[in-house]
Amino acid sequence: MSRVRQVIPFPADTLGGDIASPTVLQVSRLAAHLTQWHACAPSPWVVKTVATDYQLQFWTRPPRFRGIISSTVRSEAATILREEIDSLLQKKAIRVVPTSETDRGWYSRYFVVPKKGGGLRPIPGRARLSEHRVATFHHCLTQFQLGHRLRFQTILRLLGMMASMIAVVPLGLLLMRAFQRRTLSHRLCASCHLWRRLPITASCMLIRPWKEPGLLHQGSFCKVVSTDASLRGWGALCDSASVRGVWTALQRELHINHLELLAAFLALKHFCPVLMGQHVLVRTDNSTVVSYINRQGGTRFLPLLKLSHSLLLWCSVCFLLLRATHILGCLNLGPDLLSSGGPLVREWRLHPLDVAQIWDIFGRAEVDLFASRANAHCPLFFSITDHDAPLGTDALAHPCPDMLLCAFCLVEMIQPVLERVRRQHLSLILVAPWWPAKPWYAEIISLLAARPWQLPLRRDLHSQAGGEVIHPRPELWRLHAYLLRGQI
Structure with missing residues (x-):
């Protein structure tokens, strides 16, 4: 069990009851008026919750800490997820995890799914029926005994409970279809025949699969x-x-x-x-x-x-x-x-964090020589296929601007780029593999203006489709960033 407690100052008596002693630990404002709650004759669960605290129910003990799980979403989904988190923080339903507690506990992903009426809805990655719902369902099932006569309202109630559980019951819709067809065969109206009693016959025992042990506890x-x-x-x-x-x-x-x-x-x-x-x-x-x-x-x-x-x-x-x-x-x-045949070889995009580190080490480049709108890291860029690129297509067919350039290009384009840097005395940040056996690698060494920087290895080092498709073997590239300058 996970207990939710809140220690608060005692408020003025707004409900007409006695104010609790200030030496007593109050679970909530409601606990100060426990006598009045007893007088209302609520359910025992309500009295217990007011008197002690609310307990979050876990079916089993949560697993041990296995690392922080991050939820990654984009664009509209990110905004909706942030609004959901802000709302839960404002309601004090959740709290920011202190730094001292980040390496323990259990983490669950949050993701968004489309709503039927449009828009998106955030949901957690784990769902399980509460013990109260399971007990209520089983209590309703026990009334369906062969030879008994039950109200049509009770039969509809069981169907409604089945329908509410299909999200966490394997083949839940399939399991309820036969019982649903049997109920419809009576041709009764839900608003006019609620109190009519129907016999429980052998054909009504189609609910037997719902009595299987563990069916409702799988989550x-x-x-x-x-x-x-x-x-x-x-x-x-x-x-x-x-x-x-x-x-x-x-x-x-x-x-x-x-x-x-x-x-x-x-x-x-x-x-x-x-x-x-x-x-x-x-x-x-x-x-x-x-x-x-x-x-x-x-x-x-x-x-x-x-x-x-x-x-x-x-x-x-x-x-x-x-x-x-x-x-x-x-x-x-x-x-x-x-x-559609992707990923495309020329469309890989470096991770923005790695690009930011490159800018910090060598300075911010202003022109990207081989890019597209999907993978460009500079506002100005040449493209191989995009005719709407700010500087046009085919960087090697145009004079390069006299400013710091960058290039993350195809391997077969490295040699022509190096020749352009040497001939036109350009300054270029080149992101290329560390492959000393290649003939162009010696040319890179001769043009170096600073020590190369190796990009840290990460799963999403280069990606496409907004980060959804990642390169399967980034370690094969051994990417380095080289600051090159042509000799004057």
Whole structure:
């Protein structure tokens, strides 16, 4: 149990009761008027909470500290998440963790999901039914005994409780369908026949799967898999790991909805080793895929029904729960890039923190020689393909400005760039691999104006699609920053 306590000064008596002794530790302002709360005859839980404190319930002891878990979001999602945190801080529902406590405790990710009415909603990465809800549900189940007669209201109440638990019960919708169909077969009106009593027959015992031990205690730790498909191929992301594939000629003839659902299936199979035994959330920009996963099939398209049937049965063995959520195409940048044949060799972007360190060591560059709007670190840049670049395309075909330049270019472009630096006496910060065996490396050494600086190794050292797609092997590059000057 985790206890939430607050020591406060005693307020003036605003409810007409006696003021508690100042030597007593008050849990809240309400505890000062415990006598009045007893007079109201509330539930024992309310009296206990007022008299002592509120206890946050954990089904099991939280795991030991395994490192700080960071939640990374972008643009609109970052604003919404910050507003949520500010709101919780203002309500004193959470507090800033002191520096002395950062290396202990248990951390959970926060992420955002789209709302049905538009916009985004922040949710934590873990969900579990409280003991009170589980006990209430089991109490309702015990009333369904063969031969008993129950009010239609009680049957609807059980259905409502089942529906509220589908987010944390594996195949919850599927488990309640048979009982739901049996209830609808009575053709009763929820507003007119609430008090009508119905017999509990053998066909009503379709609720037996809900009595399985442990069904309601599995909870959820959500692993997110983002997928996308195009007529060319498919791509997916999970925990910064990426995968992509290309469709066969036969698969390209399929409907795009079929390809999107197939992409989700292939992605789940690929990431199965890290998803095994977890609750999985599939993010896709295809609403049909979301419907066929969350509604556990459909009736309009037979090929999609067959594919979703195979997917759901396979997932029921591998995962605790599978859900899907819709994401706008403009926010699904990583999988979209992968499904279109990416990542592109010329579009890698250095991490902004590394770039800031380079500026601190060698000075801030003003012109980027090989960049695009997605990976430029300078307001002025030349581009290889973007005709709207501020300085135009093909830096080697134009005179370079007389200012500090920078370049993070393709390996095959390093030699021409070095020749330009020597011939035009330019000042350039070059980010390139430390490969002494290459013929251009000796040229770099001859142009050095300061000691090279090795970029620290990190998983997201260079990335694409707004940081969603990272290079799989950044250690192979051994990137260094070189300050070069052509001799006058």
